[in-house]
Structure formats: structure tokens, C-alpha cells
Amino acid sequence: MADGIQYxxxxxxxxxxxxxxIGGLLLLSGKxxxxxxxxxDILIQKKxxxxxxxxxxxxxxxxxxxxxxxxxxxx
Numbered sequence: 343m344a345d346g347i348q349y350x351x352x353x354x355x356x357x358x359x360x361x362x363x364i365g366g367l368l369l370l371s372g373k374x375x376x377x378x379x380x381x382x383d384i385l386i387q388k389k390x391x392x393x394x395x396x397x398x399x400x401x402x403x404x405x406x407x408x409x410x411x412x413x414x415x416x417x
Contacts, residue, residue: 356414377399378396378399380396380398380399380402381398382397382398382401383395383396383397383398383399384396384397
């Protein structure tokens with residue numbers, strides 16, 4: 343039973359660090375000019391309508407997070 347509690351504690355600690363890192367990246371995202379404006383991002387602007395879908399940014403973020411979790415999961 344104590345092993346289960348330690349596992350949950352480690353998981354919550356790791357989850358907190360990941361959330362803190364994502365929060366830090368969001369705070370810094372305004373200072374990185376290319377985030378959200380990559381060549382594959384879709385932006386459609388009409389008179390009273392704007393549609394924005396960050397396709398390339400989403401793919402890049404997915405690749406980075408996949409690599410990060412793969413590295414952390416190898417232990």
C-alpha cells in the first residue's frame with residue numbers, strides 16, 4: 343500500500359513540474375515572435391470573420407512534447 347502512495351506522489355510531482363513548465367512557456371510565448379506564426383498555420387480573414395488554426399505550431403509542439411516524454415519515460 344505504501345508503494346502505491348509513493349507512486350501517486352511521484353506522479354503528482356512530475357505533473358506539477360510539467361504544468362509549471364507549460365505555464366512558463368506560455369508566459370514567454372509573447373517574447374518568441376515565431377510561435378503561432380509558422381508557415382503552415384492557417385489564417386483566414388474576412389470582413390467580420392477571422393479563423394485561425396495553428397496547424398504547424400500544433401505539430402511542432404506535439405513533436406517536442408513527444409520527444410520530452412519519450413526521454414523522461416526511458417528511465
